Amino acid sequence: MIKHLKYFLVLLLTGAFYAAFAQAPQAGAKLDRTTIKIGEQTLLHLSIKLNKKDKAEFPVVPDSIAEKIVVVGVKTDTIADKADASLETIHKAYTVTGFDSGQYVIPSYAFKTGNGVVNSPSVTLNVTTLKVDTTKAFFDIKQPLAIDYTFWDWLRDNWQWVVGIFLVLLLIAGIIYYLKTRPKKVIIVEPPAPILPPHIIALQKLAELRDKKLYQQEVKTYHIELSEVMREYLEKRYAIKAHEQTTDEIFDSLRSLQITADNKDTLRQVLVLADLVKFAKEKPQPFENEQSMDKAIGFVNNTKPAFVPQADKEEGTK
Secondary structure, three states, X not given: OHHHHHHHHHHHHHHHHHHHHHOOOEEEEEEOOOEEEOOOEEEEEEXXXXXXXXXXXXXXXXXXXXXXXXXXXXXXXXEEOOOXXXXXXXXXXXXXXXXXXXXXXXXXXXXXXXXXXEEOOOEEEEEEOOOOOOOOOOOOOOOOOOOOOOHHHHHHHOHHHHHHHHHHHHHHHHHHHHHHHXXXXXXXXXXXXXXXXXXXXHHHHHHHHHXXXXXXXXXXXXXXXXXXXXXXXXXXXXXXXXXXXXXXXXXXXOOOOOOOHHHHHHHHHHHHHHHHHHHOOOOOOHHHHHHHHHHHXXXXXXXXXXXXXXXXXXXHHO
């Protein structure tokens, strides 16, 4: 019984030791190439494999390793373990180069983890020089070679500018062609309408009012328009503010003007009848409406200027 118990304890301790060893962080270091020529580059890989739950602090790699090895770049990545999902490998790749021949030992680096410090192995990098044939004489440095730079070479290097300038010139030519060939807009200059004398305008408006025959249906509107035509004629003919004056005020303004008594009486009959229709709701007989129109036309003809320009005569005869 005691013998079997001893075997069981040995197996238990062995399994515990194996499990602890299997999960312990493992640091690694390797070079892509262990031998390079002066100026060439290679990658130094530092990595640590540990449990995903654990944390590791990477060592600080200086810009210059082993005095003559220079670090020119670094890249970091993390790789999951395909065999065990609980493990991962944190990896950094350092691009290194050397500018002096010799054999250089890249030292071991310490990774700090929750389980303690884990050291990577050291690696050796050999930097070799170029072989020089010392049996041959030295030569001067060769001068730069002269090459032919043709027009087609220049065109290949500057085609964007050429195409851009060509498009701009084509656009300008198109605008010029359009401006020269577009149909020109014909500007028709109409002669100014002749200024008609007041009596011609008044006679035309009276004729239009008579043709509308408003007195047959709208007697008030008819007399209002008739009064407006006569007042406009008086303003333009005698320079009085007839539109702003009452009938009595109009005749006060006409008192000093050379208008015969008969003509004043004719005008008064037209304006007074219009006032009676507008303000007193007078309803004149049809013949009275016709008489007002005849009297208005007669007043205008009797008071028009004695001298009428030839153009005005032609307008009056139309």
